[in-house]
Each structure stands twice: as structure tokens, then as C-alpha cells.
Amino acid sequence: MRILVTGGAGFLGSHLCDRFLKDGHQVVCLDNFITGSKDNIAHLRTTSGFEFVECDISTHYEPQGPIDYVLHFASPASPLDYLKYPIPTLKVGSLGTWNALGIAKAKKARFFLASTSEVYGDPQEHPQKETYWGHVNPVGPRGVYDEAKRFAEAMTMAYHRYHGVDTRIIRIFNTYGPRMRLKDGRAIPAFVSQALRDEPLTVFGKGQQTRSFCYVDDLVEGICRLMQADYHQPVNIGNPHEWTILQLAETILKLIPESKSEIVYKDLPQDDPKQRKPDISQAQKLLKWNPTVDAQDGLQKTIPYFRERIHLLDTSPEE
Numbered sequence: 001m002r003i004l005v006t007g008g009a010g011f012l013g014s015h016l017c018d019r020f021l022k023d024g025h026q027v028v029c030l031d032n033f034i035t036g037s038k039d040n041i042a043h044l045r046t047t048s049g050f051e052f053v054e055c056d057i058s059t060h061y062e063p064q065g066p067i068d069y070v071l072h073f074a075s076p077a078s079p080l081d082y083l084k085y086p087i088p089t090l091k092v093g094s095l096g097t098w099n100a101l102g103i104a105k106a107k108k109a110r111f112f113l114a115s116t117s118e119v120y121g122d123p124q125e126h127p128q129k130e131t132y133w134g135h136v137n138p139v140g141p142r143g144v145y146d147e148a149k150r151f152a153e154a155m156t157m158a159y160h161r162y163h164g165v166d167t168r169i170i171r172i173f174n175t176y177g178p179r180m181r182l183k184d185g186r187a188i189p190a191f192v193s194q195a196l197r198d199e200p201l202t203v204f205g206k207g208q209q210t211r212s213f214c215y216v217d218d219l220v221e222g223i224c225r226l227m228q229a230d231y232h233q234p235v236n237i238g239n240p241h242e243w244t245i246l247q248l249a250e251t252i253l254k255l256i257p258e259s260k261s262e263i264v265y266k267d268l269p270q271d272d273p274k275q276r277k278p279d280i281s282q283a284q285k286l287l288k289w290n291p292t293v294d295a296q297d298g299l300q301k302t303i304p305y306f307r308e309r310i311h312l313l314d315t316s317p318e319e
């Protein structure tokens, strides 16, 4: 297949490019580097079958040649990033999804939307099933991401129902692994970077809010399985093991025993979801998918990546 990946230089997008090339496909990788990085795809530049196009999918893009699959993964995805880029976040979820669907329609390609557990907002149902409609504040700081993704899902279903585009929707729960930016602001890169620099680990609130963290390889496997399945409704992919954020911070400190960091408590950001855990029974039934990497192993695979790059923060604070 010839596969178009928007956001292909991002954390998840670049892992997908790797997997598709490994499986013998051709990849057209699109990114505007708003939060993606040239480093994430540097190793692919000379790989046969890999093509890179610097472009913002929120503006017009017409790919040359056949395309069999469009995966729309472009978007700022950390709360810090979508606060910094609120309008590009809204645009890539709305106009970007519209453009990517237009490409799929024109090329008679399948379409795959990277949606998010954020569509559930601060959920009042726990764990979250795909049938739950969510509890989102449209005008809060997270609304730019949550509502853009909710719109993206609606647009995807409209192209499926009205134009007959063959679509898939994944709702991605918190995912981690190598290639997250040191300063992207999400809990795992923040705590690991802080621990490696002997800085205090900034736990927001009392750290009693929960999340469920999935290692990136498990997520990529779930995506590949959903690409093959004949199913158009959203599917949750995530690791149902639920932690408090305080437990996460303490675990990271244990895994970096030389760290002199302590834990400090900071204000909880507005609308921070109190709990989040995927119900993955749909993925288990439909895709025969289960996460296989437990948190200890996943963090052990992730910490060396941050260790190798931590010195960059001295010269490039935005890294």
C-alpha cells in the first residue's frame, strides 16, 4: 500500500511510519513541524519507499499518485501545546480532517482518524466505553482540542455515511514512549525530565487524579489491527491499568534511583479530568488486541531515550 500519514514526524506518526515501512508499504509523511520534529524521521530520509512533504494539512494539499490509506494524526496533542497553539489545534481537527477526508475520497482510499479519550472530557462514566457521549467544557482551555476531535469524529462519520468513504476512528488514551518531546508538558516526559535533572517533580493538585498509560508499541499494534477490521464506529485503544498521578511520579523516581528530586504540588489545571480508564472490551473482541507491555517495562524502555537527550535542555530550552 501507499500510505499517507499526516503528522508523520510527530511522536505517534513517526512510529507509524517506521511500522509501515517495516511491513513493506510506501509512506508519504506530511508534517508542518509545529510540534513534530525532523529528528523523529531523520533515520527514514534515505529509506526507500519513504517520502516527506513539509505542509500544513489544514491548508490545501493534493498528493501525486495513488494513495491507498490516509491516516490523520496531525495535531498538537499535549495540554501545554494546545494552550500554546489553540487556533492551529482547532484548524487541524476541523479543516485538517476535512482536507484529509477529501484526499481519501478523491483517491478512493481508506481513512483513519486519530481521535482521543479527550472526547470523553472529565468523564462521569468510569471506565469509559465507546458508547459514552462525554462531558466536555466547550469554552474551557481544553475545549480547543476536545471539540476539534469531536468535530473530526462527526466529519468522519458524515464522509462515511454520505460519501461512502471507508473510515476508521480510534480513541487514543494516554500513550508514552521514545520520541515524546522532553518539554511537551505531559506527565511522563515532565516527570522523567525533571527526575533526570534533579528538579522537583511537579504533581498537579494532590496527584489523586488518575490516568491509564499505554506503551507506544502496543498502540501501534492496535492501530494496525483496526486498519484491517471492517468497523466504522470509534474504538478505544489504551492500557486499562489505572494509576494516580502521584503513583506515577513515585514510580518514576524509583526507576531513576540516582535522582535527588522531590515531589512538589502545583495548582491543578482548569478542567483537568479527575479519572480516565479505557474500557477496551470492543478492541479485545473485534481486534483480539490487548496491551502487552506493562508500565515498569514501558518506562524502562522510555527513560533511556530521555537520558540520551536530556543535555539538549541546556542548549535548547524548547526541546
Ligand code: UDP
Pocket (backbone or CB within 6 Å): 078, 079, 174, 185, 186, 187, 188, 190, 191, 202, 203, 204, 205, 207, 209, 211, 245, 268, 269, 272, 273
Ligand atoms: N500532570 C502533573 N504534572 C505535570 C504534568 C501533568 O501532575 O507536570 C498531571 C495532569 O494534571 C493530568 C495528568 O498528569 O492530571 C496527565 O496529564 P497529561 O498532560 O500527561 O495528559 P492529559 O491526560 O491531561 O491529557
